[in-house]
Amino acid sequence: MAERILLIEDDPQLGAQIVDCLGRAGFEPTWWTEGRPLQPGDVAAYRLVILDLMLPGTHGMDMLRRMRDGSDVPVLILSARNDTADKVRALKLGADDYMTKPFWPEELVERVRARLRRPVMQRQGGVELGGLHVDLESREVRVQGEPVELTRVEFDLLAALARRPGAAVTRQWLVENVLDPEREGTERTLDVHVSRLRRKLGPGKYIETVWGIGYRLGGGEEA
Structure with missing residues (x-):
């Protein structure tokens, strides 16, 4: 069809x-x-x-x-x-x-x-992209089949990007919807979480910076 x-x-x-x-x-x-x-x-x-x-x-x-x-x-x-x-x-x-x-x-x-x-993330379920698997319901993440342990904030950040793989999500939106505004709601703190998440996901460029806008989930090309 x-x-x-x-x-x-x-x-x-x-x-x-x-x-x-x-x-x-x-x-x-x-x-x-x-x-x-x-x-x-x-x-x-x-x-x-x-x-x-x-x-x-x-x-x-x-x-x-x-x-x-x-x-x-x-x-x-x-x-x-x-x-x-x-x-x-x-x-x-x-x-x-x-x-x-x-x-x-x-x-x-x-x-x-x-x-x-490109895969399109539905509002429920999961996404697989370049060796990365994100399961929203079980809150599990795997890279090349190996489980990756993430903090709550790291998983919520990854899930927000995974819902629309390949599309930019603004830093402001991520701060307001992922971080705790009473404790850590700043763009600088967001960047720290992104840096830690990148290290945990490995050398693939899964999280890409979109200059002047925010971040997006990419295809996992080697750095």
Whole structure:
């Protein structure tokens, strides 16, 4: 069965071109031509969302924020805005990739394929990535089959990144949602925990720094 892709793009010519390229690449695209308020489950049927930012109706950033309230579906942003602040804001809100217009639709298809090759962490269960296995329910971590003992904070930090492997998670979010704000809620403390977690996971680059944003779970390439 073809993988379903949701395209949200108001430009009729570009949208038709993208839909054609996605269809010829073996995907099953659905095309929305305007932004809309999202309800729980609206994007659950799709493997990936391609989202324009400047939309009639609901703005793309607002749609992205709403998606992240209840879904881990990968989101690839399309925008004519090349400003770094816009890119950083989209990534902080949970976007997985950002492409600026104009672009070749064939390049977009390859970005889609690359994103779909990465595992997507569901809100329950576990993830396996480059020899790393994280089980959320049992709170167990293994690297190359060997158990790794983590503290509560270290596991919660790893689990937060594992929920969206390959996507950046901001340092501010990690501080507010992983650390104890009464005892250790600073970005400097977060960096210390990341350093310790990296040492315990071994030489693979599982936790990557995304400069100016935060951290992400990578593929475990050798340092």
